[in-house]
Amino acid sequence: MPSTATRCNPAIESPVDAWFEVVGASDSLVQPVVRGLGERGVQLCSRDPVADRPRNGVVVFAGSAAAAADSIHAVADGGSERILALAANGGELGDDSWGLLRAGASDVLSWCDAESSARQVAERLRRWQTIDELVECAHVQEFLVGESPAWRAVLRDAVEVARFTEAAVLITGESGTGKERVAQLIHELDPRPNKRRLVVLDCSTVVPSLSGSEFFGHEKGAFTGASAAREGAFELAHGSTLFLDEVGELPAPLQAELLRVIQEGTFKRVGSNTWRKSSFRLICATNRDLADEQAKGAFRNDFYYRIAGCTLHLPSLRERREDILPLFHHFFREAHPEGRPPELEDAVRELLVSRPYPGNVRDLRSLALRIVHRYLGAGVVSVGDIPDCERPAPAPQRTPWRDGDFAHSIRRAVAQGATPAEIAAAAADVASVAARG
Numbered sequence: 001m002p003s004t005a006t007r008c009n010p011a012i013e014s015p016v017d018a019w020f021e022v023v024g025a026s027d028s029l030v031q032p033v034v035r036g037l038g039e040r041g042v043q044l045c046s047r048d049p050v051a052d053r054p055r056n057g058v059v060v061f062a063g064s065a066a067a068a069a070d071s072i073h074a075v076a077d078g079g080s081e082r083i084l085a086l087a088a089n090g091g092e093l094g095d096d097s098w099g100l101l102r103a104g105a106s107d108v109l110s111w112c113d114a115e116s117s118a119r120q121v122a123e124r125l126r127r128w129q130t131i132d133e134l135v136e137c138a139h140v141q142e143f144l145v146g147e148s149p150a151w152r153a154v155l156r157d158a159v160e161v162a163r164f165t166e167a168a169v170l171i172t173g174e175s176g177t178g179k180e181r182v183a184q185l186i187h188e189l190d191p192r193p194n195k196r197r198l199v200v201l202d203c204s205t206v207v208p209s210l211s212g213s214e215f216f217g218h219e220k221g222a223f224t225g226a227s228a229a230r231e232g233a234f235e236l237a238h239g240s241t242l243f244l245d246e247v248g249e250l251p252a253p254l255q256a257e258l259l260r261v262i263q264e265g266t267f268k269r270v271g272s273n274t275w276r277k278s279s280f281r282l283i284c285a286t287n288r289d290l291a292d293e294q295a296k297g298a299f300r301n302d303f304y305y306r307i308a309g310c311t312l313h314l315p316s317l318r319e320r321r322e323d324i325l326p327l328f329h330h331f332f333r334e335a336h337p338e339g340r341p342p343e344l345e346d347a348v349r350e351l352l353v354s355r356p357y358p359g360n361v362r363d364l365r366s367l368a369l370r371i372v373h374r375y376l377g378a379g380v381v382s383v384g385d386i387p388d389c390e391r392p393a394p395a396p397q398r399t400p401w402r403d404g405d406f407a408h409s410i411r412r413a414v415a416q417g418a419t420p421a422e423i424a425a426a427a428a429d430v431a432s433v434a435a436r437g
């Protein structure tokens with residue numbers, strides 16, 4: 001996979017735009033911070049007019065944090081993506097920080113002095129801007145499609161952890177939600193120089209008797225069949241990223257064997273007494289509920305804390321139905337790169353959006369490809385392009401009404417000794433069936 005460095009490289013010192021609001025703090029206090037931000041390339045505007053404001057902003061407050069929380073709440077409801085709350089001199093943070101976060105602040109900072117407050121705010125805003133630029137860049141948009149707030153939030157977290165940390169990442173989510181794809185993106189955006197390829201190991205396929213060799217490699221002659229020395233996954237991932245897929249399938253004794261290499265980066269090949277060192281970023285993925293597995297004793301706590309430096313939970317497709325049509329168009333384009341994506345008939349759109357997707361994005365992709373195969377390449381995509389097994393079941397057939405049914409029903413009621421009132425009721429029943437056709 002090509003490196004994103006050439007296609008997705010936000011200008012490091014591009015100006016940062018943010019809106020700015022002051023709640024109860026004096027001008028004389030705030031002005032030096034505003035000047036300090038300007039010197040660091042931060043362009044501030046007031047948060048009006050609402051439609052034009054940048055998506056990131058700062059609320060500086062003194063006095064009550066509750067007043068700041070009200071203001072933050074209003075702005076967050078107006079669609080601002082991230083808001084930094086800065087408690088100026090005289091502002092109370094303490095336990096009120098939780099209130100600010102609950103109101104919609106993404107982060108809270110306490111005032112130090114004008115100089116260091118300006119530096120901290122500028123750094124935070126610059127980081128957010130870099131994350132936004134990466135999330136918006138054409139490569140990321142094309143690689144991980146989705147516009148829903150739930151998806152954008154997880155994508156921003158993935159970009160942040162990739163670009164600004166070396167943390168081990170645990171990605172959870174149902175099957176087919178895009179865990180491996182997110183792992184690839186984290187690897188691509190990792191700024192380490194001269195990275196090698198992402199090394200992928202599917203833990204569900206590791207045979208316990210060969211696990212030592214798979215993870216740590218072996219020396220020639222270490223066991224029957226070891227005709228040559230071989231590098232294991234941790235060694236191959238030196239200077240790069242190791243992706244352990246289906247990590248929830250690793251038996252507890254194997255988890256224990258990996259504790260040292262994950263913590264210290266040191267290991268021995270099978271058949272060798274020499275310690276080797278590997279420097280790698282670890283990304284693990286699972287569709288299991290590891291908290292549940294820990295409670296049952298199937299997953300080791302010490303292993304969990306080593307692999308979960310940062311956790312990303314990918315939402316299922318049913319939690320982000322807004323993404324179904326953009327994903328469908330994306331898969332259609334992948335299959336038909338030369339043509340314009342066609343219009344969808346309303347009934348097709350409704351089917352796509354309302355259908356359950358137990359296999360999540362993988363399921364949607366496979367449906368899109370089956371539709372592409374039926375589509376003749378011109379006009380709208382119609383219900384005729386939907387594969388048979390996806391079409392709604394036909395309604396049960398009604399028995400057609402025949403002349404003579406009415407007389408037959410009345411004769412039968414008379415023969416059974418029905419009263420005149422019962423005969424009238426039977427006649428009314430038969431008439432209503434006939435009217436429905």
Ligand SMILES: Nc1ncnc2c1ncn2[C@@H]1O[C@H](COP(=O)(O)OP(=O)(O)OP(=O)(O)O)[C@@H](O)[C@H]1O
Pocket residue numbers: 142143144145146173174175176177178179180181182245285287330361362365
């Ligand atoms: N946001 C996305 N944009 C484009 N393609 C996606 C997206 N998410 C998933 N896909 C595609 O869906 C399929 C499944 O994705 P992936 O293998 O990453 O899922 P997974 O969560 O790792 O699945 P599993 O748990 O079964 O291993 C792949 O073909 C992938 O390319």
